[in-house]
Amino acid sequence: MHWFKQDVKSINDDEKRNSSSYDQDEIDPNLLIPDRKLGKDYDDYFNGDIYGQSPCRHVQQWETPEMSDASKMPYLVHIKSLSMGWPHLRYLAEWMEVTTSPTKWQLIRDSPKLEEIRKERATRTKIKAIDFISGQPAIHMHDIDSPNDLAQYLDQPAVPEATRLYVVEDLSRDVIEQLGYKLDIDPLFFREHINDYTWYNTRDPWVELPDLDIVSRSRSYFRLMYMHPRYFTTRDSYDKALKQAGKFNVLRRLDEDNEHESLFDDESATVALVRSKASFWIRRSSNSQQAVGVLLIDPSITEGFPLWKGYRPFRNSPSPSNKTSFEVPPRTSLFEDLIFWIRQTSQQDIDAIQHNPNAMAFRILEIICAEWLTLSRYITARLGQIEWEIESPERFQVKKINLQQESINFNTSLKKLHTWRRRLPIYKAMVADTHTKLFPKVESGSGRRDCVADLKKDFEIVSGHIDDLLSRTERIAAVATAVTAIEESRRAIEQNKTLGRLTYLAVIFAPLSFVSSFFSMSTDLSGLTQTIWVYFCVAVPISFFVYLLVDKNWTNNMQAAYNKTKEVKHNAKLHDRRH
Numbered sequence: 001m002h003w004f005k006q007d008v009k010s011i012n013d014d015e016k017r018n019s020s021s022y023d024q025d026e027i028d029p030n031l032l033i034p035d036r037k038l039g040k041d042y043d044d045y046f047n048g049d050i051y052g053q054s055p056c057r058h059v060q061q062w063e064t065p066e067m068s069d070a071s072k073m074p075y076l077v078h079i080k081s082l083s084m085g086w087p088h089l090r091y092l093a094e095w096m097e098v099t100t101s102p103t104k105w106q107l108i109r110d111s112p113k114l115e116e117i118r119k120e121r122a123t124r125t126k127i128k129a130i131d132f133i134s135g136q137p138a139i140h141m142h143d144i145d146s147p148n149d150l151a152q153y154l155d156q157p158a159v160p161e162a163t164r165l166y167v168v169e170d171l172s173r174d175v176i177e178q179l180g181y182k183l184d185i186d187p188l189f190f191r192e193h194i195n196d197y198t199w200y201n202t203r204d205p206w207v208e209l210p211d212l213d214i215v216s217r218s219r220s221y222f223r224l225m226y227m228h229p230r231y232f233t234t235r236d237s238y239d240k241a242l243k244q245a246g247k248f249n250v251l252r253r254l255d256e257d258n259e260h261e262s263l264f265d266d267e268s269a270t271v272a273l274v275r276s277k278a279s280f281w282i283r284r285s286s287n288s289q290q291a292v293g294v295l296l297i298d299p300s301i302t303e304g305f306p307l308w309k310g311y312r313p314f315r316n317s318p319s320p321s322n323k324t325s326f327e328v329p330p331r332t333s334l335f336e337d338l339i340f341w342i343r344q345t346s347q348q349d350i351d352a353i354q355h356n357p358n359a360m361a362f363r364i365l366e367i368i369c370a371e372w373l374t375l376s377r378y379i380t381a382r383l384g385q386i387e388w389e390i391e392s393p394e395r396f397q398v399k400k401i402n403l404q405q406e407s408i409n410f411n412t413s414l415k416k417l418h419t420w421r422r423r424l425p426i427y428k429a430m431v432a433d434t435h436t437k438l439f440p441k442v443e444s445g446s447g448r449r450d451c452v453a454d455l456k457k458d459f460e461i462v463s464g465h466i467d468d469l470l471s472r473t474e475r476i477a478a479v480a481t482a483v484t485a486i487e488e489s490r491r492a493i494e495q496n497k498t499l500g501r502l503t504y505l506a507v508i509f510a511p512l513s514f515v516s517s518f519f520s521m522s523t524d525l526s527g528l529t530q531t532i533w534v535y536f537c538v539a540v541p542i543s544f545f546v547y548l549l550v551d552k553n554w555t556n557n558m559q560a561a562y563n564k565t566k567e568v569k570h571n572a573k574l575h576d577r578r579h
Contacts, residue, residue, distance in 0.1 A: 029107040030117050031246040033253055038107075046106045047094065049203035050087070062097050062105060062118075075181040076173075082187065091205050092191040096173040101195070101251045121249055123147055124172040128339055131162040134354050137347045141339070147174035154182040163291040163353050165360045167342075169335045170249050170299040179294060189221045189281050193296050195251045196275035198225075198426050221281035222437035225430045226368045227375050228274040229307035230254075238270050241303040245274075248299050252276065255423075260416050262385045273375070274301060278364050282357045291353075293360045300333035307378060311370030314341065338364055352450040358438070362451045365438065369458045372431060376465040379420060383472055389413045390480050414480050417473060424470045431463050511543040 032038065047056040070077045076096050083090040094102040099121035108117055127144040140159070144150050144166075158164040168175060176190050192208055200207040211219070232238040238256070245252050254272040261267075276298050285291035310331060318326055327344075329337045341363040353359045390413055439456050516539070 028243075029111055030113070031243040032104070032107050033242060033246045034101050034103040034107070034251065035253065043106065044103060045203060045205075047102050048205065050205045050207060051203070052205075056094070058105060059094075059097070061109065067097055073177055075177045075187075078181075079187050086188075088207065088209065089187055089191060092187060092194065095194050096176060099173050100249045122173040124170060124249060125150060125175055126169040126335065127175070128167045128335075129153055130165045130167065130342060131158050132165065132345075132350050132353050132360065133159060133162045134351050135161070137350070139343060139345060139350070141343075147172075147178055150175065150178045151182070154178060158290050158292075163285070163293070163357065163360065165293040165295060167295045167297065167335070167338060169297055169333075171296060172249055183281075183283060183292060183294065185281055185294065186219065186221065188219075189223075189279060189294075190296075192223045193250065193277055193279040196225075196253055196277065198275070217440070220283065221279065223277060223279040224365075224368055224434045224437065226276050226278075226371050226434075227255075227427065227430075228276045228371050229375050229378050230272050230274055230301060230304050231307045232270050232272065232304040233266065234268050235270070237304050238272065241272070241301045244301050244303055250277075250298065252298055254301075257382075259419055260382050260385075262382075264385075271307060271378070272304075276371075278361075278368060280358070280361045280364075282360075284357060291357050293357055295361055295364060297334055297338065297364065300335065302333060306331075307374055311367065311374060314366050314370075315344075334367070338367065341366065349451045356450050356452060358452050359450055362455070365452065365455055368434070369455060369462060372462040373465070375427070376462065376469060379424070379469050382416070383420065383469065383476060386413050386416050386480075387476055390476070390483055414477070414484070417477055417480065420469070421473050421477065424466065424473060428463075428466045428470060431459065431466055435459050435463060511539060 034044075035042075047058055066072045067076055068080075076093060079089050079093045079096070083093060091102065098105050099118050108114060111117060123146065125144060125146050127150060129142040129144055131140040133140070140162075142153065144153055166179065168179070171190065171194060179185060180187065180190065195206050195208070197204070197206060197208070210216075230241070232241060238254075241254060245254060252275055254274050257271045257273065260271075277296075278298070279296040281294045283289065283292045313328060318324070327340070329340045331337065345363070349359060349362060435456075438452060438459065
């Protein structure tokens with residue numbers, strides 16, 4: 001990894017501040033997140049771009065014989081065969097072959113522990129199988145921690161009248177292979193979950209193109225994107241979080257909010273917004289099959305804290321008269337929290353699953369909605385700080401050096417604001433997509449009320465908050481721009497005053513120079529000793545007279561005095577006529 005050590009030294013200061021965990025000489029490449037911040041020797045298109053021929057030139061390095069054996073990995077072979085007609089599935093095939101993001105191959109391929117890394121990533125399994133039985137309040141759960149256990153459990157049918165849900169944390173090659181082949185899942189379900197990109201360059205092979213609505217309506221799955229705000233008390237804590245994210249098989253990055261430092265922030269602390277996804281697939285019940293769901297959730301970053309200690313529990317706090325014991329979510333990871341809330345599912349919601357299998361995802365939808373509400377409060381706080389900076393800049397700086405420095409401070413506020421102007425439309429699109437997937441339009445009277453339908457109002461509130469924040473950023477930007485223009489005008493006035501003083505000097509010395517030149521036309525210098533007094537007698541009155549002509553204040557005063565005298569005379573004449 002010598003290339004990586006040399007490259008780290010070439011990262012500029014801004015990149016070092018944004019990714020300080022990468023500026024260490026010795027770092028496990030398995031903990032790195034594929035990112036441009038790694039430097040010039042890191043190539044986003046290491047495996048080729050979307051227009052390149054497939055397979056790429058590095059396939060022989062990571063491919064093993066079993067990956068092309070339909071008897072051992074039929075689902076992977078199926079994906080490869082589909083990639084000719086659905087070229088975007090080629091990226092999923094490479095992801096399964098590398099066992100993580102394909103661009104990470106350039107980071108781990110020279111590691112002495114390469115085989116160990118790939119085996120651990122390929123077999124990583126953390127699944128909870130949950131059976132919802134209509135008419136029974138008890139929920140049956142089973143832990144699955146290996147691909148073999150998963151294969152065996154998939155072959156076991158659920159109990160009669162039960163709907164089974166598989167909650168999967170992270171993804172791995174073997175988990176995709178078993179779930180995809182045995183449950184006959186559309187490969188695009190996994191393809192849309194493995195990356196966290198919000199926009200794409202024209203060459204990116206990981207691009208996710210949208211479906212036509214007529215096509216997406218018939219799909220048996222949906223994917224929800226959201227942001228998880230997390231607070232880190234120290235820079236070292238944030239660096240550890242980056243390494244935790246580097247261990248995920250799915251690509252999840254942290255958008256550090258380091259440009260929004262406030263007077264009230266701890267200097268060593270930072271807030272990061274973790275790009276997150278949840279994907280849900282359903283096979284509805286039929287005469288020969290029971291209903292089955294697969295819920296993919298992200299692994300959790302345990303370093304740091306959820307912002308403001310996370311969402312509130314999804315129930316009212318017990319009153320003093322309530323003597324019954326109550327449980328609280330463990331707050332250790334998203335997986336454990338989700339399982340806790342699923343255990344609290346009411347009998348009514350269990351029965352609702354029979355009519356609407358989407359109700360199996362009710363608890364993760366609650367968590368996602370709560371995360372959006374927390375994020376909207378955070379953005380509200382940051383926008384309020386920006387408004388305060390614009391209103392009272394003296395509170396956010398030790399001393400005003402001059403007007404130019406004050407203008408710089410306003411530009412800093414605008415820079416903070418532009419970050420939210422860029423991000424908020426993305427968040428708005430995420431919330432709108434979630435609303436569309438969860439609450440499709442139905443004919444009047446044909447919809448059945450259930451727990452998922454009851455969440456519609458909450459997501460509408462979130463959508464309204466995002467719209468309000470977007471409008472607020474535009475209003476703040478207009479005010480900040482106007483204030484900046486006013487400050488620039490003040491600076492221009494000060495500069496004009498300075499130029500005016502120079503003009504007065506020119507007015508004084510120009511006549512002196514003219515008179516001096518005029519008298520210097522004589523070739524008899526000795527004769528000037530007798531007439532030098534003439535120079536002053538002529539030059540001084542002329543300079544004074546010219547100065548009075550160009551002095552705006554004096555001429556205005558003279559004009560005012562003249563007008564006043566004229567008015568007095570006019571009034572006197574009118575008085576004489578009346579008498």
